[in-house]
Amino acid sequence: MQKPVASSKVESGTVVETTIPSRLDRLPFGRFHVLVIAALGITWILDGLEVTLVGAIAGALKESPTLQFTNVEVGITNSAYLAGAVSGALFFGWLTDRLGRKKLFFITLATYMVATIATAFSWNLVSFSVFRFFTGAGIGGEYTAVNSTIQELVPARYRGWTDLTINGSFWLGAALGALGAVYLLDTNLLPADMGWRLTFLIGGGLSAFIFLLRFWIPESPRWLITHGHPEKAEEIVAGIEEGLRRENHIFDDGELATTRLKTRSHTPLLEVATSILKTNRDRAIVGFALMTAQAYFYNAIFFTYALVLSSFYGVATDKIGWYLLPFALGNFLGPLLLGRLFDIWGRRPMLVLTYSVSGLLLALTGYLFAANLVSDSTLTIAWVIVFFFGSAAASAAYLTVSESFPLEVRALTISLFYAIGTGIGGVIGPTFLGYLIDTGSRDSVFMGYLIGTALMLTAAVIAWFKAVAAERKPLEHVARPLSHVDE
Template structure:
C-alpha cells in the first residue's frame, strides 16, 4: 500500500515543541464543542423525559423513554464505526465537517417528531452524527495538541460535555415552565438549541487545517509541511520566537489506506493488552453514565415527586460536578501520570456509587441529597471517563487512530451504554427501590473492575509523543514501541 517513496520528517517534533497559543485555543473551541453538543443532547432528553413522557403527541412509557435513549446510543455506535473508518481514509477535516451537518439536521428533526417511532429514529440519526464526531474530532485534537499538554487538554475538552449538560438543564427550566411557554412546544424547541450551536461550529471549523500527521502518513509531505509552517508562523506571531526543534526525525513509508485486517491484527496481536484495557474502560464508564443520566429524571419524578418542569434544577449540580472533575484533576494526569490517576478516579467513583445505591434503597436520601451524592461521585467519574477516551486515542498507531477510537467507543457504548438506559428504565417502571439498588451496585462493580484493569494493564503515555507511544504503521525504522 506504499503511496510515495520513503522520506524523513520532523513534523511530530515541530508540533510537539510549540508553546500554547491562540491556534491551540481555536482547535479546542472549534472541535471540542462536540462534547458540548453531546452533553446538551443527553441532558435535554434526561431533563425533558418527564415532559416527553407526558406529551399528548408521543405518549411514551418509562420503558420507551429508556428505549429512545438506547436508540441514540445505537446510532452513536454505528456513526462512530462508519465515520471513523472514513476519517482514517479521507482525512480529519472532511469528516468533522460532515458529521456536524448530520447532527444539525437530525437534532432539529427530533423536535418535529410525532410518535415513538419517529422520535426514536431521529434520536438514532442524532447519535450517528455525534458518534462520528467523536472519532474525527478526538483524533484531530490529539494530533494537533503538544504532547506535554495532551492529557490536560483532552480531559478538559471531554469534560465540556457537562457545559452542554448545564445548557440543557438551564434551557429545560425555561422551556418547561408553563408560565412562559406551553411545555408541549417547549420540549420541541429545546432540540433546536443544538442545531443553532452547530451552525456556529461550522464557521469556526473552516479555520482548522487538516492534521499534518494524517497527511504525512498518506504521502502528502509538502502539504503537511506547509500547514505546519503556517501553524508555526501563527504561534510565533502570538508567542514570539519558537524553541528549537529537538529529537530525531521519523522515517515513513507512506500508504493510501489501512485495511480492516491490519486494524484487527494491530489491535489483537500487536497490542492485545491495550485492546482489553480500552474495552473495559470504555464499557464500564458508559454503563454507569448512560444508566444514571438517561433515567435520573424518571427517578426524581417517580420516587421523589419532583415535577417535570423542575428537573433541570437537579441536573445543574450534576453538570457542575462533572465539569469541575476533568478541569481540576486533568493536570494531574500529565504530572502524576495516567495509570495512578485513572485507577484512583475509577475506584473512588465505584466505591461512592455502591454507598449511594444502598442509601437510596434504604430511603435515607432526599432528592437534593441524592443529587449531591451523584455530584460528588461524577466529579471523579467524569475525569475517569474522559481519561478512557484519552487512553484509546493514545494507544494505537496514527493510521488507525480514528478507527480505534470509533471501535472502542462503539464496543463500550454498545456493551455498557445501550443496555444501561433500557435496564434502568425497566427497573424504574417496576417501582422497587431495592431492584434499582442492584442496578447501581452493578455499575459500582464495573467501575471497580475498570480500576483494577487499569492498574494491571495501564501504561505511561504522559508527555510522550504520539509516535513514541505507538509507532505509525508506516514507520520505516526499527519498531521500538511499547507493547
C-alpha cells in the same frame, strides 16, 4: 524555517523523512491551541446542551399529548440514540482514517444537525427513535474525528489535560441545558407538547454556527504525511510556528527527532485487526474495560436521573433542570481540575484513582438511596461528588484509547472501542435502569447501580496491570506508526 510550498501528493509507498511530529510536540502552548480547544470543545458543549435537555424532558415526553411515553419507552429512545452513536462511530471512524479528520468534521456535524431538527417534528415512538438514532450517529462520528485531532495537534506534555478538558466541556452545555429546561418545560410559558420540540430545534439551529469555527482548523499534519501530502503538512506546521513566533513564544532549540514513514492510501482492515487484536492486545483489553465501564456508569445513571427524581421524589418536570445544573457543573470541574494530574502523576495511577473512587462512591450513593436516607437535594449532592471523579474517568477512557494505538488506525480504534463499550454498557443500561425504575423498587434500582460499581472497579484493576504510561510522550513513542520505516 522552511517557506510554505504548494501542496502536491507523492506516490503511495514513498518513504518520507520528517521532523513534523517533533515540531508539533515542541510547540509552546499558544493562541492556536486555545482556538483548537474552543472550536472542538464547543461541539461537546452543544452535545451536552442537547443531551441534557433530552434527559430533562423525560417527564415531558410522558406527559406529551402526542407521544405519551412510558418509562420503558423513554429508555428505548435513549438506547436508540446510543445505538446510533455506536453505528455512526464505526462508519465515520472508518471514513476518518481514509478521508482525513477535517472532512469528517463537516459530515458528522451535518448529520447531527439535520437529525436533531427532525426530532422536533416526531409524531410517535418509532419516528422519535429513528431521528434520535441518526442524531447519535452524528455524535458518534464526532467523537472519533475530534479526539483523533486533539491527539495529533496538541503537544505531548499538554495532551492529557487538553483531551480531558475538551471532553469535559460537554458538561458546560449540560449546565446550559439544565437552565434551558427550567423555562422550556414550564407549561405556564409553553404548551406541554411544544417545549420539548423547541429543545431540539434550538440544539439543531445552534449547531449551524459550529461550521464557521471549523473552517480554520487544519487537517492533521500527521495524517497528511502518511497519506502522501508531506508538503501540505509542512505548510500547515510552518504556519502554526510562524503564528506562535509572532506572539513572542520561545521555542525549544534542541535537536528535532526525524521520523521515517512510508506513505499509503489507506490501511487494510486485516492490518487494523492485527494491530488491535494481536500486536496491541493488552491495550485493547484496557480500552474495552474502560469504555464499557464508563458507558454503563454514565448512560444508565444520567439518562434515567430525571425518571428517578420524578418517580421516587415527585419532582415536577419543569423543575428537573435545577437538579441537573449542579450535576453538570460537577462533571465539568472533574476533568478540568484532575486532568493536569494525568500529565503529572501519570495515566495509570490516575485511571485507577478515578475509576475506583467513582465506583465505590456509586455503591455508597445507591445504598443511601435504597435505604431512603437521602432527599432529592442530598441525592443530587451525592451525584455531584460521584461524577466529579466519574467524569474524569470517562474522559480518560477516550484519552487512553486514542493515544494507545498507531496513527493509521487511531480514528477507527476510537470508534471501535466506543462502539463496543457503548453497545454493551450504554445501549443496555438506560433501558435496563428504566425497567428497574418502573418496578417502583428502590432495592431494584440499587442493584442496577451495583452493576456499575462492579464494572468501574474491574476497569480500575485492569488499568493498574495493563495501562500504558503515555504521559508526556510523543504519540510515535507511545504507539509506533504502522508505516514507520527503520533507518
